[in-house]
Amino acid sequence: MAEARKKWWERVSPLLVGCGLAVVLAISSTGDAWGGRPPHGEDVMAYLVRADFGLPHLVAHGRLDGWFPRFYLGYQEFLFNGPGVTWAMGTARAVTLGALSNDGALKVVGVVSFAALPAAMAFLARSLRLGRLAAGIAAVLALLVSSQFGPGLEGLYQIGLVSHQLGAPLFCLALGALLRVPTDARRRWILLAAVSLAALAITHLISVMILALVVLLLAIGLRREHLGRAALTRFAAACVLAAALAAWWLIPALAHRDLRGDVATWATPSFGDRIEAIVDGRVLFRPYTVWIVVAGWVYGLVRMRRRPFGLALVATPVVFLVVAHWVASRWPDNDIAVQLANRGLGYAGLLAILPLSAGLAAGARFASARLAAWRWAGSAAVAAALVLAAVIVVSPLGPDRRAAGELGPPVPQLQRAATELRRVVPDGARFVTQRDYPGEVRRTGVLLPPTWLARASGRDSLNGWNLESSSTPEPDLEPDLYLGRRPAEMQADVLSRLGVSHVVATADPFADALAASDRFELVWRESPIAIFALRPQPGQPAPAALVATAAPATARLTRADPERLRIRVDSSARTPATVAVAWSPKWHGRVDGRPLELGRTSDGLIEVRLPAGRSTLELDYGPDGWDRLGVAVSALTLLLLAAVGVRALFRRRRSTETA
Numbered sequence: 001m002a003e004a005r006k007k008w009w010e011r012v013s014p015l016l017v018g019c020g021l022a023v024v025l026a027i028s029s030t031g032d033a034w035g036g037r038p039p040h041g042e043d044v045m046a047y048l049v050r051a052d053f054g055l056p057h058l059v060a061h062g063r064l065d066g067w068f069p070r071f072y073l074g075y076q077e078f079l080f081n082g083p084g085v086t087w088a089m090g091t092a093r094a095v096t097l098g099a100l101s102n103d104g105a106l107k108v109v110g111v112v113s114f115a116a117l118p119a120a121m122a123f124l125a126r127s128l129r130l131g132r133l134a135a136g137i138a139a140v141l142a143l144l145v146s147s148q149f150g151p152g153l154e155g156l157y158q159i160g161l162v163s164h165q166l167g168a169p170l171f172c173l174a175l176g177a178l179l180r181v182p183t184d185a186r187r188r189w190i191l192l193a194a195v196s197l198a199a200l201a202i203t204h205l206i207s208v209m210i211l212a213l214v215v216l217l218l219a220i221g222l223r224r225e226h227l228g229r230a231a232l233t234r235f236a237a238a239c240v241l242a243a244a245l246a247a248w249w250l251i252p253a254l255a256h257r258d259l260r261g262d263v264a265t266w267a268t269p270s271f272g273d274r275i276e277a278i279v280d281g282r283v284l285f286r287p288y289t290v291w292i293v294v295a296g297w298v299y300g301l302v303r304m305r306r307r308p309f310g311l312a313l314v315a316t317p318v319v320f321l322v323v324a325h326w327v328a329s330r331w332p333d334n335d336i337a338v339q340l341a342n343r344g345l346g347y348a349g350l351l352a353i354l355p356l357s358a359g360l361a362a363g364a365r366f367a368s369a370r371l372a373a374w375r376w377a378g379s380a381a382v383a384a385a386l387v388l389a390a391v392i393v394v395s396p397l398g399p400d401r402r403a404a405g406e407l408g409p410p411v412p413q414l415q416r417a418a419t420e421l422r423r424v425v426p427d428g429a430r431f432v433t434q435r436d437y438p439g440e441v442r443r444t445g446v447l448l449p450p451t452w453l454a455r456a457s458g459r460d461s462l463n464g465w466n467l468e469s470s471s472t473p474e475p476d477l478e479p480d481l482y483l484g485r486r487p488a489e490m491q492a493d494v495l496s497r498l499g500v501s502h503v504v505a506t507a508d509p510f511a512d513a514l515a516a517s518d519r520f521e522l523v524w525r526e527s528p529i530a531i532f533a534l535r536p537q538p539g540q541p542a543p544a545a546l547v548a549t550a551a552p553a554t555a556r557l558t559r560a561d562p563e564r565l566r567i568r569v570d571s572s573a574r575t576p577a578t579v580a581v582a583w584s585p586k587w588h589g590r591v592d593g594r595p596l597e598l599g600r601t602s603d604g605l606i607e608v609r610l611p612a613g614r615s616t617l618e619l620d621y622g623p624d625g626w627d628r629l630g631v632a633v634s635a636l637t638l639l640l641l642a643a644v645g646v647r648a649l650f651r652r653r654r655s656t657e658t659a
Contacts, residue, residue, distance in 0.1 A: 014382045015122055018136020021386060022118030025143055025393055030111050030404045033157060037406040038103045039110055041160020044407060045451035046465035047085055050077065051102045052455065054086040055093070057562060064248055064631065067563045067621045069428075070454060071464025072476045073498065073582040073605065074562075080260055080469045082249055084203025085109065085163050110156055113166040117151060118142045120172035125354055127176035128218075128313055133382055134354075134361035140389040141353040146399035147284050149266065150346030153403040164343070167204030170196050171211055171347060178215055181238055182231035190238045191641075197242035202249050209336050210344040214351070217319055221312030244637040251630035259584060260335075261470040268328040268341045274321065284349045289397045296356025303362065314355055317348040335468075360385045410445040410452060413526040417504060418456035420524045420531055428560025429501040429544035430460035430580075431531075435480050440506050443528045449506055450479065462500055472582045472604035484510045488517035496536050497605075499580030501544040505530040541569070543580075547617070549610065551575035563621035570614045579606040579619065590618045 033039045038048065049070050054077055058066050068077035077083075089105040092112075100108065118139035125135035146152030148159060151168035155161040177193035201208050219227070243250060269277070281287030300314040324341035331337040364385035392398060425431050433450040434440075446452040450463030463479045470476050475498050483503075486494065495503065503520065505511035511530035514520040520532040534543050539552035546565070547555045551573040559566035565581070581587070583606045589596035591608075592615055599607035608617065 013132055014136040014386065015126070015132040015139075016136070017382075018133075018139045018386055018389075019119045019122050021136075021390055022139040022143060023115045025140065025390060026115040026118060027111060029143070029153060029399070029401045030114060030157075032402070033107060033111070033404045033406055035406050037409070039107045039160070040157045040405040040407050041162070042158070042447050043160035043162070043465065044106065045446075045448060045455045046071075047106055047160070047162055048102055049451060049455045049465075051086050051089050051106065052458075053077070053562075054083065055090050055102070059083075059086065059090045065252075065623075065627070067584075067586075069460050069562045069581075071461060071466065072470045073462075073472045073580060074460075075261075075466075075469045075471065075582055076252075076256075076259075076584065076586070077469075078202075078249065079256060080205075080253055081163075081466050082202030082205065084166055084199065088113075088166060106162065110162050110165060113162075113169060114151075114153075114156060116169040117165075117172070120169035120176075121350060124172040124176040124179075125357065127179045128354065130354065130358055131361055133364060133385060134358045137360050137385055137389045138354055138357035140386065140393060141357055142350055143393045144285060144289060144353060144398055145346055145349035146286075146403070147346035147349060149283075149342040150344075151350075152346055153399045153401065155346065157404045163204045164207070164346075167200050167207045168346070168350075170200040170203060171207050172350070174200055175211055175214060175218075178211075178235065178238065179218060181234045182227065185230070185234065190234055190241065193238040194241035194245060197239070198245035201242070201246045206336070206339045206343045207347075210340060210347055213323065213340070213344075214316065214320060214347065217316045218312050221310070241637070244633055247633035247637070248627075248630040248635075251633065252624075252626045255626040256585075259471040261467050261476070262473050263335045263338060264467040265339050266342050268325060268338060270329075271322060271325040274325065274341070274345075284345055286397055286399065289392075292392065292397065293352050293356055296353065296359045299359035299362070300355030303359075313351070317352040320344060320348050320351075357389075360389060407447070408445055410449075411443070413529045414444045414446065414449065414452070415456070416526060417524070417529045417531060418453055421453060421457035421459050421502065421504070424523055424531065424533070425457070425459040425502050426544040426557070426560075428460070428499075428546060428557045428565065430462050430499055431457075431502040431504060432462040432479050432483060432495060432500045433504040434484055434506045434510050435463070436484075436507055436510075444506055449504075453504060462495075462498060470582065471584070474603040475605070484513070488514065488519060492517070492519035492534055493537065495534055496540065496543040497548040497578060497580065499543055499546040501534055501542070503532045503534060505532070545569075546580040547577050548580070549575045549577040553577075553610075565617075565619040567617045567619075568614070569610055569617060571610055571612055574612045575610055577608050577610050579608060579617075581606050581619065583607075584621070586621055586624050588620050588622070590620075591615050 038044050053068055053070055065076055065078045068075055088109045089102060092105040092108045093100050121142040122135040122139040125138040130138065146154040148154045150161060150164045156165045174193055174196035177189045177196060180189040181193055197208065277283040278285065279290055281289065297314050300310060321341065324344055327337045328341050364381040368381040421431055433453055440449050441447060450461055451465060454461035464470065464476060467476060478494065503514060505514060506529060508528050511525065514532045515522055519535050521535060522530065523533050524531040536542050541547050541549065541553055541555035545555035545557050545567060547567055547569060549571055551571050553569055553571035553575065555567055555569045557567050578601055582604055583598065583600040587598055587606060589598045589608060591610065596608060601607045610617065
């Protein structure tokens, strides 16, 4: 009866109001990115190139993975950098029945994942035993965090870290569910934790490593009875189930660690420099915002110390940063260690605002109690707390909303260069683009001319993105480290072996140097952009044939499908040869229909031996036993989950009928 006598506004959950308010604020802060061009960000064009290939060639055919030839010398597209973003873009296009382009789908994925983070933060706050009002406030204050290394407006629209932003809500869901698993025996939390963890792994793997450390630190706040055998069994079951669901990706990734390339990431500063940057408002928070967060910590230390997770919640962000920076200094060459501190910074910031949320909620409760005689006191106090949180977010203390935007249009010369590349670069061959950062941005109008040209031309590029997935680091770095710095003759020999048929110059001095060499033929030029065709050495196959031989030979690429290559070779003698494709154990070769053992060069190319005279070299790429094992494990896991779900539904209906 008391509940029925409450006014409607008194029955509205502050958690839902906070989440709704946060979603509105989040979406409105991305308004400058809603136009017809791709969203701003250095990595944006690379995501689009991967989706342009992955959606029609893999997802549309029901394939989980395959060979991606568009960057470097090719690599398995999702082997180490999972398909989370591509699948999300495909879902957005499917939901809109294809009305969205890939550009629009990427934009929607970024906005939706940014807007979903507050709700996921509210769930995490509830898992940490914060009240509904505190959770609603946490949803709003989550928008304060903006890390150039991860989630937030700065990371999403300056660097273009779409996978990290997409992974952030999954991180909060997985963390919240894992914290509930030891204290709540219901199976729903095991399932939610497993699904969130599996989705996070195939979206942003380093976030899983960060999650493991954060869970360990927060577990200190669990009571002893919550760490018993039954609780630990449920926790282990969630982790095993997550691994089984992601087995189709996880097993090949573990089995083929030898194919993993170098990690491309930021250098980790010292812990003191990082704290100074946070306090000064140069990273994570705007100037002075950190002191509001610290005020929340003071409240947490004074008033929350006796609550579950209280002290652990206050200490975890700082302890995480200390441990992460120590790990980076202790193991500077470890792929995971070098990423923890930077990639985990945004997550530390999200955890850091939770005590502040609890403090604002406590202030609202205090005001409501002092004004209890006024019938509107409770609702007014709740509204005031949520409005105060929103004011903090939209004030100068909140993130710079100008970070959101769209990529600017390239100069007309670059647009015409893309059209010319589409015309002159043969199928299967690749072009390479001069690097000259930051001057290239001013001259071309785009952040990364190589990836923009790769996307706009639809041709393969020796420049690339996702160095971690490529097993040919030496050739991959040729455009960044050596192009334009070698003598023209040597440069031509190196590029010819790598299947480069054309070179794009983005500065007049480099174009003039190429024009002076007999090995480069000018095919198009509109200053400052120029395109040169690469001439092979006498007696060597043309670069577009993708074959380099030791003996004089001619060759022609007669089939250039991503996973099916056929090359006709006419050699003067039996000869070793290299194919300008990254070696993988999943490539299989034949010469004139006979199986051929494929070797691997020191820099990662495919190596073969060809007979004298005319021959046909065929290369086929396909899944191996590890792929099939992973798919089988994931498929079996899904079948078992479906069977358990059907059985539970049947038992529930049966008990209802009996009652």
